[in-house]
Amino acid sequence: MSRRLEICAASLHSARAAQAGGAHRIELCQNLEQGGITPSYGLLRQVLRELTIPVFVLIRPRPGHFVYDAGELAIMRADIELCRELGAAGVVLGVLTPEGRVDVAACRPLLEAAGPLPVTFHRAFDDCPDQAAALEDVIGLGCRRVLTSGGAATAEAGVARLAALVRQAAGRFVIMPGAGITAANVRAIAAATGAEELHTSAKRRITGPQPVSLFGAERWETDAALVTELVALLAD
Numbered sequence: 001m002s003r004r005l006e007i008c009a010a011s012l013h014s015a016r017a018a019q020a021g022g023a024h025r026i027e028l029c030q031n032l033e034q035g036g037i038t039p040s041y042g043l044l045r046q047v048l049r050e051l052t053i054p055v056f057v058l059i060r061p062r063p064g065h066f067v068y069d070a071g072e073l074a075i076m077r078a079d080i081e082l083c084r085e086l087g088a089a090g091v092v093l094g095v096l097t098p099e100g101r102v103d104v105a106a107c108r109p110l111l112e113a114a115g116p117l118p119v120t121f122h123r124a125f126d127d128c129p130d131q132a133a134a135l136e137d138v139i140g141l142g143c144r145r146v147l148t149s150g151g152a153a154t155a156e157a158g159v160a161r162l163a164a165l166v167r168q169a170a171g172r173f174v175i176m177p178g179a180g181i182t183a184a185n186v187r188a189i190a191a192a193t194g195a196e197e198l199h200t201s202a203k204r205r206i207t208g209p210q211p212v213s214l215f216g217a218e219r220w221e222t223d224a225a226l227v228t229e230l231v232a233l234l235a236d
Helices: 012-021 041-050 070-086 104-114 123-127 131-141 159-169 186-193 224-234
Strands: 004-009 025-028 055-058 090-093 119-121 145-148 174-177 197-200 203-205 220-222
Touching: 004 012, 004 224, 012 025, 012 041, 012 220, 012 224, 025 041, 041 055, 041 070, 070 090, 070 104, 090 104, 104 119, 104 131, 119 131, 123 131, 123 145, 131 145, 131 159, 145 159, 159 174, 159 186, 174 186, 186 197, 186 224, 220 224
Parallel strands: 004 025, 004 197, 025 055, 055 090, 090 119, 119 145, 145 174, 174 197
Antiparallel strands: 203 220
16 A cells, blocks of 8 residues: 655745655645745645645644634635635644634634535644544544644654554544654654655755845755655555
8 A cells, every 4th residue: 555645835846846756735835934824825826726636725824823813713714715716625724722622613614614625634733632532523523634743743753642543543534644754764654653644845955056135044845856755665
């Protein structure tokens, strides 16, 4: 069995590289340096025009915690509706209560807005102290998968919890490990957890000559060769 690879892409260049490298799906976002936020309309439209692999879209109105007020939830719902209009393949979201539980009441209208689009519950899940209970809440909502490091800083550090979540899901739901997955550890993480889908950004720092600018900044982009390597490692 070949496992599936999702690439987190935060630019048009990264989205193109993910597809060129053989990724099975992308999660499109921006501002990945702060964990990612919802991509702009222009980026989303252009990526959907160019890519043929499924594009899931991160629905996150700002960096930081995952407790949202009514205005932020309204923004998220509007962004989900836009994703449907533009033809996205799915959306990625998560809302928590101040106590660190899945906010089922806040999530339900978002899933209603998604309609037939499959929903991934993102790494807000890793802020839940009781992940076993959180998993049942997310399954009950109708989400299809969760992106998680098992509550640890990296998926490699969280393999024991990830494996337990895979066992608890028992085929009802996809547990997708993410955070710190590289060619050096992807096969070990897949084997230790039993996960069938894995998530990474497969990025490299952009080097070489750059235009002179007062506003220069370090840039990282998904590398097609890294994606190809990861896909090969996950194949039987």
